[in-house]
Amino acid sequence: MEANSSTGFAVGALGITAEAHLVVVRLAPGGVIGQxxxxxxxxxxxxxxxxxxxxxxxAPRALGPGEAAVWEPGEPHTTTTEHGLLGFVVEGDLDLDTRPGAVDAP
Structure with missing residues (x-):
């Protein structure tokens, strides 16, 4: 995929609902998901x-396995990798609790 000046980027949907969807993303070493x-x-x-x-x-922030980034609706963002990346992206109507790691908490 080369949209938004992206390079070395592949994405595949795992599940889609009306409110949110989950995709797997792969970035090749040196890959970029453009802004x-x-x-x-x-x-x-x-x-x-x-x-x-x-x-x-x-501001750039480094992430490793088990770490996550959260962006708000409309927020411009980029992702790059030096050695390659396998990750999951969940986007849509998501309620986030204020506690680290809590998603859709009661």
Missing amino acids: HPAVGRQILLVVDGDATVTGADD
Whole structure:
């Protein structure tokens, strides 16, 4: 996929609902997901590899396996990788609790 100046990027849908969907993303070593706005609230969870992400403040943040980034609807963001990335992205109508790691908490 090369939209938004992206390189080395592949995406595949795992499940889709009217409110949110889950996709698996793969970035080749040196890959880039170019800057684009989040369609809805978006969570990137790194499963394997590394990621450097930016959000509205454009400050780079390094992520490793088990770490995640969250972007708000409309927030511009980018993702790059030095060694390659396998991750999950959940985006859409998501309620996030204020506690780390809590999604759709009661």
